[in-house]
Amino acid sequence: xxxxxxxxxxxxxxxxxxxxxxxxxxDRIASSISIGLLSxxxxxxxxxxLAQQFGVAVATLRKALAVLRERELVVTRRGRSGGTFVxxxxxxxxxxxERRIAGTSLVELRDLRxxxxxxxxxxxxxxARRAWGESLRRLRDLAEQVVVPTEPSEIASxxxxxxxxxxxxxQSARLLRTELRLQSEIGPLLWSVAEGTAAASVVHEQHLAxxxxxxxxxxxxxxxxxxxxxxxxxxxxMDAKLSSDALAPASASPSSSAxxxxx
Amino acid sequence: xxxxxxxxxLPVVEAVESWFGTAFSHLASMNExxxxxxxxxxxxxxxxxxxxxxxxxxxKKRVRRxxxxxxxxxxxxxxxxxxxxxxxxxxxxxxxxxxTHDVNRYSFGVDPTADxxxxxxxxxxxxxxxxxxxxxxxxPYIDYLGVDKYVMTLTVQSVVHGHPIGVAAVDxxxxxxxxxxxxxxxxxxxxxxxxxxxxxxxxxxxxxxxxGDLVEALPPGFTSTTIASSGAPLAVITGPTP
Numbered sequence: 001x002x003x004x005x006x007x008x009x010x011x012x013x014x015x016x017x018x019x020x021x022x023x024x025x026x027d028r029i030a031s032s033i034s035i036g037l038l039s040x041x042x043x044x045x046x047x048x049x050l051a052q053q054f055g056v057a058v059a060t061l062r063k064a065l066a067v068l069r070e071r072e073l074v075v076t077r078r079g080r081s082g083g084t085f086v087x088x089x090x091x092x093x094x095x096x097x098e099r100r101i102a103g104t105s106l107v108e109l110r111d112l113r114x115x116x117x118x119x120x121x122x123x124x125x126x127x128a129r130r131a132w133g134e135s136l137r138r139l140r141d142l143a144e145q146v147v148v149p150t151e152p153s154e155i156a157s158x159x160x161x162x163x164x165x166x167x168x169x170x171q172s173a174r175l176l177r178t179e180l181r182l183q184s185e186i187g188p189l190l191w192s193v194a195e196g197t198a199a200a201s202v203v204h205e206q207h208l209a210x211x212x213x214x215x216x217x218x219x220x221x222x223x224x225x226x227x228x229x230x231x232x233x234x235x236x237x238m239d240a241k242l243s244s245d246a247l248a249p250a251s252a253s254p255s256s257s258a259x260x261x262x263x
Numbered sequence: 264x265x266x267x268x269x270x271x272x273l274p275v276v277e278a279v280e281s282w283f284g285t286a287f288s289h290l291a292s293m294n295e296x297x298x299x300x301x302x303x304x305x306x307x308x309x310x311x312x313x314x315x316x317x318x319x320x321x322x323k324k325r326v327r328r329x330x331x332x333x334x335x336x337x338x339x340x341x342x343x344x345x346x347x348x349x350x351x352x353x354x355x356x357x358x359x360x361x362x363t364h365d366v367n368r369y370s371f372g373v374d375p376t377a378d379x380x381x382x383x384x385x386x387x388x389x390x391x392x393x394x395x396x397x398x399x400x401x402x403p404y405i406d407y408l409g410v411d412k413y414v415m416t417l418t419v420q421s422v423v424h425g426h427p428i429g430v431a432a433v434d435x436x437x438x439x440x441x442x443x444x445x446x447x448x449x450x451x452x453x454x455x456x457x458x459x460x461x462x463x464x465x466x467x468x469x470x471x472x473x474x475g476d477l478v479e480a481l482p483p484g485f486t487s488t489t490i491a492s493s494g495a496p497l498a499v500i501t502g503p504t505p
Contacts, residue, residue, distance in 0.1 A: 132461035
């Protein structure tokens, strides 16, 4: 679901921030991250490009980046491979989620699921042969954090943290990068539509099944536990899309209006 | 894993043992300098975070020297306990080589209330050396939220004013460790691999063992020799000479 920077959607100005101010620009970028248009690991365009895109002075844009850094959504690194990178996805507001889900086809969601399951199962198989006891205890700690919060945004970040740790335990830098991107695309959407703490306890059970398989060093069992878990996650998003499409007129989203007649 | 008692140590085992002996003695001597610098800059009644900041320039100078003398080290520094002080912000004084080989201070997420908090006191490299006082080799691991690289970490306990206050550490990327140790393993006429006490492969001269994988059972004809002279338990696995 990642897209080129010039695809940043036209966005209604969020409350409290006058258009063209650094806070308004920061909010727009944050909102693009929250719904997966910009994902974790991506490098933002240069300051000059962004300033042109938003039609503001470079100084204003710099202030907007400082706001994002302060919110811990981006980091700026110096050096040859430097730049400003997305490191964390904020939880989206309900309107953004609705628009995002309406504008995403079931085909796109299925494709997302395919990648999510492919990466997740590969990660689980590697973790099963690489993770040692002590590091699995840490994974267990993180699994328990999923049932602590009641706020969807906090459940989302605890759930993502568990999946990121699984990828860390796979010891594959490439798979971890992909998992980070997938988590930022999927996590906030999932927990915007999931049934809060009830869903969290289902997820918790599924996480524990994964840990037990890893503790037994049983790669095959870990893989099938992860597959069942991740497929379940994306089905929730698909179901949410189907039920919101049924409720809302298709013209709610500009990108779905063109095909409204076909659905 | 079994060891072979009563036989003369293999040259490859001695070479690996000597590499870690030197690595830990250099780390320990930097640690002694760190502790002396901080002890001079603070008093016994200061809390850990005050002690930690009492001579940042001194620490930096010492790390620069270390990194100059150890071109394979990716970064080095000192990491301080926060839980012993009631759990405020963490303190990490860490310097890293950048792409131009200059040395930069690296800043970590040390605010425990933030989303991207680097919860280092739960990590093996901290607990083993700070808690148990051991010399320790942790890895290989991806240091997520830390330096975000695939590394191994060597650690020793730091004691100031008579109290453990943290650990001194050096990171080596697994690429660089391979460049350093693979030639040593290849001196052995048969296959050889180096594994941690958990059985994780750190480097191997045979594709039977791949870096990061856990070695659970030795293939027939292979033996494992524990080395612990540096204080950090590791094992060298060797196979039959073809």
